[in-house]
Amino acid sequence: xxxxxxxxxxxxxxxxxxxxxxxxxxxxxxxxxxxxxxxxxxxxxxxxxxxxxxxxxxxxxxxxxxxxxxxxxxxxxxxxxxxxxxxxxxxxxxxxxxxxxxxxxxxxxxxxxxxxxxxxxxxxxxxxxxxxxxxxxxxxxxxxxxxxxxxxxxxxxxxxxxxxxxxxxxxxxxxxxxxxxxxxxxxxxx
Numbered sequence: 090x091x092x093x094x095x096x097x098x099x100x101x102x103x104x105x106x107x108x109x110x111x112x113x114x115x116x117x118x119x120x121x122x123x124x125x126x127x128x129x130x131x132x133x134x135x136x137x138x139x140x141x142x143x144x145x146x147x148x149x150x151x152x153x154x155x156x157x158x159x160x161x162x163x164x165x166x167x168x169x170x171x172x173x174x175x176x177x178x179x180x181x182x183x184x185x186x187x188x189x190x191x192x193x194x195x196x197x198x199x200x201x202x203x204x205x206x207x208x209x210x211x212x213x214x215x216x217x218x219x220x221x222x223x224x225x226x227x228x229x230x231x232x233x234x235x236x237x238x239x240x241x242x243x244x245x246x247x248x249x250x251x252x253x254x255x256x257x258x259x260x261x262x263x264x265x266x267x268x269x270x271x272x273x274x275x276x277x278x279x
Contacts, residue, residue: 118279122278126153126243131148184204189204229244241277
């Protein structure tokens with residue numbers, strides 16, 4: 090996916106959603122909710138020398154969230170977020186987290202999110218892999234489309250301390266740390 094085309098698409102969707110949402114009343118956040126977001130971003134990973142590392146590399150991203158509404162301005166749930174590229178070998182960075190989305194104003198779409206859980210790294214289709222601690226933080230905006238649906242844009246940072254990455258009895262790297270900065274757009278069902 091071309092990064093410029095993706096960015097232009099996000100801007101167009103944002104303007105379209107803003108013009109539609111301005112005529113709407115406050116969206117009700119209650120009950121179960123879910124989000125599906127696709128995007129683009131950059132990741133970097135590495136460890137103490139000597140280390141094969143992963144230089145800053147561009148790739149696709151995906152985020153899936155599901156949960157319940159604690160208050161109209163606080164959503165709690167689970168999140169699976171990841172970044173991947175398969176052009177220069179195959180690298181996958183993913184976090185599975187308990188996540189909280191906080192809306193400073195319950196009648197606006199702006200939110201911040203934070204999650205804590207596990208982080209994984211896969212190299213060359215699971216030839217080398219590792220799992221450790223992970224966190225995610227981000228910011229986004231829901232552009233309310235209907236009573237039950239919003240168009241959502243987000244920017245998130247995925248951080249992970251995987252530790253040992255190994256495969257087939259061989260250590261690929263020790264003290265592995267990774268970070269992905271991802272931008273995306275998608276749909277939230279309330």
